[in-house]
Amino acid sequence: MISAKALPPTNGSSNGFHRPLTVIALDAMGSDKSPGPELDGAILACRSLPVHILLVGPQDKLEQGLAARPSLRKRAIEIVPASEWITMDDKAVAAVRSKRDSSMRVGCKLVREGRAAAFVTAGNTGAAMATSKMVLGMIPGVDRPALTAVLPTSTGSPCIFLDVGANVDCKPHHLLQFAVMGEMYARSVLNIARPRVGLLSVGEEEGKGNQLTREAYPLLQSAGLNFVGNVEGRDLYNGRADVIVADGFIGNVALKTSEGLAKMVRDLLRESLKSTITSQVGAMLSRRAFEDFKRRLDYSEYGGVPLLGINGACIIGHGSSNARAIFNAIRVTAQFAESGTNKRIAEAVAGMHDASAAVTVDD
Amino acid sequence: MISAKALPPTNGSSNGFHRPLTVIALDAMGSDKSPGPELDGAILACRSLPVHILLVGPQDKLEQGLAARPSLRKRAIEIVPASEWITMDDKAVAAVRSKRDSSMRVGCKLVREGRAAAFVTAGNTGAAMATSKMVLGMIPGVDRPALTAVLPTSTGSPCIFLDVGANVDCKPHHLLQFAVMGEMYARSVLNIARPRVGLLSVGEEEGKGNQLTREAYPLLQSAGLNFVGNVEGRDLYNGRADVIVADGFIGNVALKTSEGLAKMVRDLLRESLKSTITSQVGAMLSRRAFEDFKRRLDYSEYGGVPLLGINGACIIGHGSSNARAIFNAIRVTAQFAESGTNKRIAEAVAGMHDASAAVTVDD
Numbered sequence: 197m198i199s200a201k202a203l204p205p206t207n208g209s210s211n212g213f214h215r216p217l218t219v220i221a222l223d224a225m226g227s228d229k230s231p232g233p234e235l236d237g238a239i240l241a242c243r244s245l246p247v248h249i250l251l252v253g254p255q256d257k258l259e260q261g262l263a264a265r266p267s268l269r270k271r272a273i274e275i276v277p278a279s280e281w282i283t284m285d286d287k288a289v290a291a292v293r294s295k296r297d298s299s300m301r302v303g304c305k306l307v308r309e310g311r312a313a314a315f316v317t318a319g320n321t322g323a324a325m326a327t328s329k330m331v332l333g334m335i336p337g338v339d340r341p342a343l344t345a346v347l348p349t350s351t352g353s354p355c356i357f358l359d360v361g362a363n364v365d366c367k368p369h370h371l372l373q374f375a376v377m378g379e380m381y382a383r384s385v386l387n388i389a390r391p392r393v394g395l396l397s398v399g400e401e402e403g404k405g406n407q408l409t410r411e412a413y414p415l416l417q418s419a420g421l422n423f424v425g426n427v428e429g430r431d432l433y434n435g436r437a438d439v440i441v442a443d444g445f446i447g448n449v450a451l452k453t454s455e456g457l458a459k460m461v462r463d464l465l466r467e468s469l470k471s472t473i474t475s476q477v478g479a480m481l482s483r484r485a486f487e488d489f490k491r492r493l494d495y496s497e498y499g500g501v502p503l504l505g506i507n508g509a510c511i512i513g514h515g516s517s518n519a520r521a522i523f524n525a526i527r528v529t530a531q532f533a534e535s536g537t538n539k540r541i542a543e544a545v546a547g548m549h550d551a552s553a554a555v556t557v558d559d
Numbered sequence: 560m561i562s563a564k565a566l567p568p569t570n571g572s573s574n575g576f577h578r579p580l581t582v583i584a585l586d587a588m589g590s591d592k593s594p595g596p597e598l599d600g601a602i603l604a605c606r607s608l609p610v611h612i613l614l615v616g617p618q619d620k621l622e623q624g625l626a627a628r629p630s631l632r633k634r635a636i637e638i639v640p641a642s643e644w645i646t647m648d649d650k651a652v653a654a655v656r657s658k659r660d661s662s663m664r665v666g667c668k669l670v671r672e673g674r675a676a677a678f679v680t681a682g683n684t685g686a687a688m689a690t691s692k693m694v695l696g697m698i699p700g701v702d703r704p705a706l707t708a709v710l711p712t713s714t715g716s717p718c719i720f721l722d723v724g725a726n727v728d729c730k731p732h733h734l735l736q737f738a739v740m741g742e743m744y745a746r747s748v749l750n751i752a753r754p755r756v757g758l759l760s761v762g763e764e765e766g767k768g769n770q771l772t773r774e775a776y777p778l779l780q781s782a783g784l785n786f787v788g789n790v791e792g793r794d795l796y797n798g799r800a801d802v803i804v805a806d807g808f809i810g811n812v813a814l815k816t817s818e819g820l821a822k823m824v825r826d827l828l829r830e831s832l833k834s835t836i837t838s839q840v841g842a843m844l845s846r847r848a849f850e851d852f853k854r855r856l857d858y859s860e861y862g863g864v865p866l867l868g869i870n871g872a873c874i875i876g877h878g879s880s881n882a883r884a885i886f887n888a889i890r891v892t893a894q895f896a897e898s899g900t901n902k903r904i905a906e907a908v909a910g911m912h913d914a915s916a917a918v919t920v921d922d
Binding site: 445 | 761
């Protein structure tokens with residue numbers, strides 16, 4: 197078995213990469229059409245990324261799947277057996293408890309045992325959060341994990357938006373922790389030197405907002421962040437901030453509202469284009485532009501969303517992931533694992549705890 | 560001076576309409592480019608709607624503006640002088656207190672005195688809410704006014720979404736009142752016989768949500784509404800419910816997130832289309848489709864958002880309103896005034912107060 201830290205140098209050179217491979221535990225049974233997208237995505241990743249994949253799931257099924265996909269690079273893929281898997285219809289907490297040999301659980305254990313540097317799944321988000329929290333625990337000093345979306349903006353650089361669904365009814369110090377975690381992720385993975393951090397509210401002035409944001413504002417202001425103050429919903433997509441923090445209820449509503457609007461826009465545009473012959477010709481001619489446009493908004497290009505605060509690098513992909521989305525999720529996961537984000541988060545949170553007792557209140 | 564209730568029959572017939580005109584008080588100094596859009600919008604409205612407009616603002620300026628716009632129908636427009644106006648940069652509450660002869664205040668007074676059936680402004684939203692609440696008061700039994708957006712959906716029928724910004728930190732019984740008000744608006748103005756009412760949350764099951772939505776759920780369930788349970792952000796645009804209620808903080812974030820995403824989509828699409836000659840030709844050919852698409856998403860087609868709960872019909876338009884948007888705002892305002900929505904809301908809320916003492920708790 198290959199260690200997450202020290203890989204045999206032959207493996208690195210045989211892959212054409214001159215540094216040790218990063219070992220990624222991939223839940224092979226996560227996506228809606230699993231394991232096909234996972235198998236194809238893993239093969240794609242091994243071709244072009246310095247990674248070694250531990251493919252977690254039912255051994256027979258995965259062996260058959262790999263056998264049906266001849267590829268030179270498959271030596272960088274290894275199957276780790278797990279007899280069960282959690283479906284999208286499973287109730288998260290119940291499934292995590294009852295399916296003790298699930299691919300998610302086994303994948304997270306590989307990280308805990310140091311056999312993988314990171315875990316990635318396109319499966320049930322609630323179950324992935326619960327499993328990773330249970331198996332890996334939290335970064336010391338962090339109270340709650342935050343599901344973190346990477347949104348496209350009109351400036352081309354992404355906006356880190358958290359929490360988008362892990363926690364509702366947050367306390368002000370949770371928002372502060374989200375801000376610190378998002379800032380570290382933006383620094384470490386996106387290489388933004390001094391990320392601008394905004395607090396999602398309903399007006400720009402300090403006094404605007406609800407009780408939670410009004411109480412969180414001074415905490416963010418005095419935390420040594422590059423805090424740009426309150427931002428509004430429209431700022432999620434205009435690049436006004438690199439990191440935007442919100443309670444998980446608000447973040448989830450904002451993200452799903454965006455998904456709903458984007459879908460309606462696509463549907464209406466398609467319908468409008470179909471309505472006249474001239475438009476049909478026009479649509480045919482502008483196809484390349486639409487493909488470009490779609491790619492820029494496409495979830496699969498962003499791969500997956502990190503679950504920050506977990507004591508281990510975890511990325512959750514979309515259930516509808518195709519092979520390209522899985523490939524990108526693996527790419528982002530490897531970046532996350534290599535970035536040292538979690539170590540930096542732990543240091544920053546420890547510094548905050550020293551600086552202010554108010555911040556250390558547990559929920 | 561013409562009364563809001565009984566107009567001289569000559570006026571009705573001279574306009575080509577065979578029923579009394581609805582008198583609308585229009586803030587002439589609301590929009591960013593006021594009073595131009597208001598003057599043009601009022602003239603458009605008088606040409607095709609059974610309305611008489613009381614144009615509220617500085618007499619000289621409005622007289623000059625009307626004189627510069629020759630039209631047969633101007634006899635249905637009357638200037639009501641107001642020496643001051645509230646700008647977009649004014650702090651709402653301070654401006655409402657200090658500008659005692661503002662066009663908003665005079666406009667609301669016209670409704671209070673029965674000289675106008677409804678008030679419409681494209682001005683400062685916060686000031687309009689504060690002024691109308693102060694001058695007109697609340698419908699008995701309603702605790703808070705709700706700013707109500709009318710969203711387009713992929714099914715073609717709109718979704719009534721409230722509150723989108725009047726109230727943060729709502730209590731469960733406020734959400735119930737919003738539900739009742741939204742339902743009555745959907746019935747009376749949009750003619751939906753049995754509007755489906757949803758509660759905006761982060762999952763469909765009853766137990767999903769934050770403390771507020773979990774406590775509001777049973778209230779909505781037992782209120783005799785056609786309650787479809789929790790809905791998610793994406794349901795704002797897919798027609799799953801006719802009315803969706805949320806705390807004003809959530810509603811405002813969802814609405815502004817939508818605005819931001821729509822703007823980014825337009826920008827990216829334009830950029831993608833410009834990127835190749837073929838696409839330029841394609842874009843030219845599909846222009847009609849884009850115009851159709853834009854129209855279906857365009858704010859100006861929806862005119863303005865009602866402020867429900869105020870004891871008088873009030874509509875707030877977008878600051879960037881053009882003449883067409885003002886025309887549509889007047890059209891919607893007249894519908895609102897004629898619909899009897901407020902009377903029905905008062906009856907429904909009174910019934911609720913009788914039925915359950917828990918609902919009558921004041922905030």
